[in-house]
Each structure stands twice: as C-alpha cells, then as structure tokens.
Amino acid sequence: MPQIVVVGAGLAGLRAAQELRRQGFDGAITVVGAERHRPYDRPPLSKGLLLGKVTAADIGLLPAEQEAELDVDWRLGRTIAAIGDGMVTLEDGERLTADGIVLASGARPRELPLGADLAGVQTLRTIEDAQRLRAGLTAGARLTVIGAGLIGGEIAAGATALGADVTVVEVEPEPFSRLFDPSVAALLHDTHLDAGVRLLTGTAVVGVAGTGRVESVELADGRRIDTDLLLIGVGAVPNVEFLGGSGIACDGGVLTDEFGRTSVRGIVAAGDVAHYRSPAGHRIRYEHWTNARDMPPVAVAALLAQLNGRPDPATPYDPVPYYWSDQYGHHIQVAGIVRPDDETRLVEGRLEDASFVLEHTRGGISTAVVAWDSPRTFNRLRRQLRRPA
Numbered sequence: 499m500p501q502i503v504v505v506g507a508g509l510a511g512l513r514a515a516q517e518l519r520r521q522g523f524d525g526a527i528t529v530v531g532a533e534r535h536r537p538y539d540r541p542p543l544s545k546g547l548l549l550g551k552v553t554a555a556d557i558g559l560l561p562a563e564q565e566a567e568l569d570v571d572w573r574l575g576r577t578i579a580a581i582g583d584g585m586v587t588l589e590d591g592e593r594l595t596a597d598g599i600v601l602a603s604g605a606r607p608r609e610l611p612l613g614a615d616l617a618g619v620q621t622l623r624t625i626e627d628a629q630r631l632r633a634g635l636t637a638g639a640r641l642t643v644i645g646a647g648l649i650g651g652e653i654a655a656g657a658t659a660l661g662a663d664v665t666v667v668e669v670e671p672e673p674f675s676r677l678f679d680p681s682v683a684a685l686l687h688d689t690h691l692d693a694g695v696r697l698l699t700g701t702a703v704v705g706v707a708g709t710g711r712v713e714s715v716e717l718a719d720g721r722r723i724d725t726d727l728l729l730i731g732v733g734a735v736p737n738v739e740f741l742g743g744s745g746i747a748c749d750g751g752v753l754t755d756e757f758g759r760t761s762v763r764g765i766v767a768a769g770d771v772a773h774y775r776s777p778a779g780h781r782i783r784y785e786h787w788t789n790a791r792d793m794p795p796v797a798v799a800a801l802l803a804q805l806n807g808r809p810d811p812a813t814p815y816d817p818v819p820y821y822w823s824d825q826y827g828h829h830i831q832v833a834g835i836v837r838p839d840d841e842t843r844l845v846e847g848r849l850e851d852a853s854f855v856l857e858h859t860r861g862g863i864s865t866a867v868v869a870w871d872s873p874r875t876f877n878r879l880r881r882q883l884r885r886p887a
Contacts, residue, residue, distance in 0.1 A: 500525035500805070503586045503594050505578055506602035506737075507531025509539070509787065510769025512559055513794035514600040515570050521795075521802055527570045528594055530586070533624060534575040536560055541787055543628040544652040545824050549659060550632065554625045578603075578740040581765075598801050601741075601752055601760070601767035602794065605734035605785060610644070612715075612730070613706030619728045622649060634727045637661030642715055642723055644703050645731035646673035648823050651686065653729055655825040658693045665696040665723055667715075673697050677832070679842055682856065682868055685849055689826055703728075734785050736771045749773065751783045756814035758797025764804055766797040777814050786821040793817075818883045828852065831873065833880040834866030846875045855879065 502518060504511045507529050515527050531537075537559040546552035560568070573588070580587045586594040607621035618634065620627060631653070635641065639662045643650045646668035654664045666673065673690075674683040690697055698717065705716035706728060714724050736751040747753040747761040751773030758766040758774060767774075769790040773783040792815075799811040822831045840858040847854030847870075855875045858866035864883055869876035 500597040501595055502527050502598040502600065502801070503596040504529045504600045504602060505581075505586070506604050506769070506771070507533065507535075507537050507572070507574060508602065508604050508769070508790065509537060509559060510602035510604065510771075510790040510794055511600070512537035513791055514602050514768060514798055515568060517795045517798040518600075518802075519568060521798055523802060525597070527568075528573060529570050530573045530576050530578060530588065530594075532575070532577050535625060536565075536572070536574070538625065540623070543622060543625070544649055544656065547625070547628045548632055548635075548653065548656040554629070557625075581741060581744040581746070584764075597764065598805050599765040600794070600797060600801065601746075601765065601771055602769045602790075603737040603740075603771045604790075605736045605770040607730065608733045608735050610703075610730055610732065612703060613708065613712050613728060616706060616708045616712045617710060618708070618712040618726060619706060619730070621730050622653065631727070631729065635660045635662045638663065639727060640725045641665070641727045641729065642667065642703070642725040643729045643731060645733075646670070646697065646699075647731055647733070648677065648821065650729070650731040651690070651825055652823060653731065654690060654695050655693070658695055659826075664694070665698060665725070666690070667701060667703050667717065667723075668697065668699045669702045671700045673699055675838075677836070678868060679836055679838065679840065679856070679858070681842070681849055682830075682870070685852065685870070686825070686830070689828070689852070693826055734770065736773070736783070738771060750781075753781075754797075756816065757800035757811055758793060758815060759800050759804070764801070766801045768793040768797040772797075774815060777816050784817075784819055786819065788820045789817065818880070820880065828871055829873065831869045831876050831880075832866065833876070834858065834864075834883050836866045836868065840866065845879065846872055 504514050539557040542557045577589045579589045613619040641657045641662045641664050643666045657664050674686045702718045703715045704718050707714045712728050738748045752767040754774045770785050796815040820833045843857045845855040853871045855872045856868045867879045
C-alpha cells in the first residue's frame, strides 16, 4: 500500500490529509507533529483563549466523527531528524517509508537573545504558551510586549482587558505601520492609547534583568521598565532545519513552484513553511491562516499528479492575501497587499467613527481593501480584488 507522510500537524497538515482523501488517495497517511495535540486553531490563542472565552478543547479542528473517516496514523509529540531516499526518519530513530511527502512544518516565533533563562520571558505559538501567559496576566501584572504587529497588538488588547499594565516596545517610529496605511495605523495606535497601553516607539529592548524571573527590561535609549512578563512578538522563522542533506532547496522557507512542488520529486510544501513562486515569478511566503488553509489542496493535487503520472494541475496557487485581527472588540480585516504609496479611497463610513472600509488602488486598479467593523462591504470588495502583481 502506498504511503504519504505529512510533516506537520497544524492546519496545513490537517488540510493536506483531508485533501489527499478528497482527491482520491486511498493509501496510508501518516501525520507527524511536534506538538502532542491533534490539529487546533491558532488564531484564538491570542484572542479567545487568552481572554478565557474558549478552552483548549474548543479550538480543535478535527471533530471526532471525522477522524475515523480520515483514517490517519498520528505520530504526535514527535519530530523529524532527516528526510531522504524515500524515508522519513524520526528523532527517536523510527523510519517511515514515504512514496510522497507533504511538508507542512509551519514556522515558529522568532526568538531574541534576551532572558532565555528567565521565567516570564516567552513567545506565543502553542496552547501551552497561551495558557502560561494567561496564568501570569492577573490584575495589575506588568506586561511588556516587544513588537507592534498583529500578535503584539492582540496580546496587548487582551492583557489590558484582563487588568494588566501593558507596555509595547516597537523599533519602528510608527506602530502598526507594516500592516496598515498611515491613517489606519494611527487609529489603531490611538485605540491602544485610549485603553491605557503605553506604546514606546523608535527604540528596542536590549537587555533583560532578573533573578530566576524577569524583573525589568532595558531599552536602547537607556530607559528601564519594570515588568513581570515579557512577550516577544517579532515575526516567525520557517521550520526547515530538519531538511539539511535532503536535497530540498530552501531559502527563507522551502522553495516551491506555483504548485507547491519542491526541488525533489514526490515532495511538496504548503503553508507557512512554503516560499513559493507566484505565476508572475515573485517569491512569496505568507504566514496567515488562510494560506495554511488554501495552499494544501493545490500542493496535494500536484503531488498526486506526480505519483500517478498525470499532467500538471491546471490551476496554480495565486491567492489574494487576507488576514484579520480582533482588538478591543473591533474586527479589522485586510485583503490584498497594502503599500505605503497606495492611493486610498474611503468607500464606506468614517475613520473617526471607527467603522469604515478603505480601498487601496495603484494605477487605478483596486489592490487592497481594509475594513474596521464593516465586514459586509469588505467581503464584497474583497471578491473583486485582483491577484497581486
């Protein structure tokens, strides 16, 4: 019986297994995941789980009634040591024969050389990370967040709602400027300030002090901030270290073509780990939930075509990027690629009312839509967006 090994038990790995069955693969599927959990939804970690609105049991992605039908051999709490010669070798020495491999190993939070040996210093990626952070966010707890991105903003908002004293440190002069145009970034900035968050911009954390546990951080400008918790939210690093010696080309992720195919026949990649080539020839790696959901069907189709000697799939992977953020009860949505030199047009509402839809255009072509608590109009305009050039 043919066997396909899926490396990664997150959303992309689960989607790959589901698509293998949906697209007619009736052989054995083994899914190897570093975490001990069945696949679960990560966005709630910085939203509902942090606030106590949902539990770990609520965010599972595979209902029990679907698991038996999927018929997957789960190898959880296991990591990969090597891939090569049609074999996947686990860290404990077990070897899995693989006629095909789907790399869906995702990414991990980027770490900084700051207080690694101190309690209270952490990133957020797993259920355990969220539970540990939640346990420390008692009323009056002092939290310092490094990075004013989506994760940093959501954690700051959630911690503030729990009664914590929050400081966000951002190296850029304007917070949230990598995510939104200046007007929306300024509105989100003001929303955080109104909630009592301190935003320290144009500086960086250069030192962490404490005895056994973090007690303070030192900024590049000489300031010192007393803190009980330090959350590092400065992006992610694709998990590719186990691919050394495999012959699979990697550069900022696993390099693939527009169908998710890697440099080694019979191996495809999807999700956060994939640095794919768009049909226009650009290299792209998205770390958004929708990418982990939408790329596996294309990669699986390409893998099965290779294994079965069929022609290439007809449809390459060419998505319109989409992400969202929930902060202070507001739902912020972005589709397309926002660039600082875009022309913008207010389609609906007013920024002052914190309810609006903003359209971005380049050369008269709509290229991005940003909405704040206006999902209906946003969804309509999102469907009209062109793929990124």
